[in-house]
Amino acid sequence: MSFEDVKDTISNVIDQASSSLRDISLKVHDHPELGNNEFHAYKILTEFLEGQGFHLTRKAAGMDTAFIAEFSNGSGRRIGFCSEYDALPGVGHGCGHNLIAISGIACALAMKRLLETGAVKGSVVLFGTPAEESTSGKIIFVNSGEVKRRVDVAMMLHPFALDGLYARMLALDTLVVEFFGRASHAGMAPWNGVNAVDAIMQGFDNLAMLRQQLLTSNRVHGIITNGGKAANVIPDFSSAKLYARALTRDQLAELKPKVENCFKGAAKSTGCQYKMYWAPYGPVDDVFMNAPLAECYKTFMEERGAKFLPRIDEENIHTGSTDMGNFSYEVPSIHPAFNIDTTATNHTKEFADAARTEKAHELTLRAAKCLAMTAANVYLSDNFYHDIVADFKKGKPQ
DSSP states (O other): OOHHHHHHHHHHHHHHTHHHHHHHHHHHHTSOOOTTOOHHHHHHHHHHHHHTTOEEEESGGGOTTOEEEEEESSSSEEEEEEEOOOOBTTTBSTTOHHHHHHHHHHHHHHHHHHHHHTSSOEEEEEEEOOOTTTTOHHHHHHHHTHHHHHOSEEEOOEEESSOBSOSBOOEEEEEEEEEEOBOOBTTTOGGGOBOHHHHHHHHHHHHHHHGGGSOTTOEEEEEEEEOOSOTTBOOSEEEEEEEEEESSHHHHHHHHHHHHHHHHHHHHHHTOEEEEEEOTTOOBOOOOBOHHHHHHHHHHHHHTTOOOOOHHHHTTOBOOOOTHHHHHTTSOEEOOEEEOSOOOOSSSHHHHHHTTSHHHHHHHHHHHHHHHHHHHHHHHOHHHHHHHHHHHHHHOOO
16 A cells, blocks of 8 residues: 555544534533543543544553543554543633644544554554643653553644644643642731731742842733631631643753742741642653654644744744643653634633634644655654654753
């Protein structure tokens, strides 16, 4: 089978599955579920994949709504894709995870057909990864060893307002801070109290001053999750949740103690006791984009009319964060952005509306075809795979 025949097969498989994928997308979109509670989406995806002949591992890596779908025709290269399906509080699928869910399935279906016909050798693995927006299910997959054990290369797609490859996805960690003071009557005897809200406010003020000395690519932002119960009582407890972000996981490691010191100093100045802890599941790494994989995908997308900014311009764009970064430090990976015909930004109601349109569905399948063609090239070309591994080893930050 020539590579043109391979490309035709991929396009035909995904086109034939279009109506089923559209149905899945709408069912996920119209029933948004928060991270680790995606039971409706989990049931739909796993039942569909099992019906398509994949071997299913349910509750993968100990997560109730995670799965691994796999198909193999023997030894060979092992390609992984990811599907996400969690939603955001308040805005539903404002990050378009319904589209990420079906893009991963589309790629897996195309690779399965190539494996069934013997056009390629090896295996395809679809990771169903819950809670990207909250507890970062991909980190749990990485920590469990499932990623390195099962795949040589990993890929996924993400909807945005434009097509892109090299915009910087930031490393991130989550900090929870709690202050413990002493309650007292705020009017009668405030001097007997130790004000926990003063401590949390002082901590945020310290952060504001710290920002003057931070790299412009650093981000620290958060909310007060408990600010007292009554205005006439000196509050004896307060708490906050914060995100710290940086361009790389090494820069994040340098930033985190500075953030901690802002709140340690606040505790000392107010006389409060404190507790603080970073996310138990570990930090989200920046995405280490594999250039040969990215450029191959870009070529297929440009053949189909996509437009990309020059790489140097893309790299000056600092966006959000994703636990796909943790995959990218384990195996060569890409996380392309694809446009869904909207000017809305992610995490908005407007983007959620756009993620439901027929046009967004069409553009998702276009991107999925190009990602699947990239994966087929990994199976078929020894030189291409050598370049992928060399780029991973050469460029990987230590």
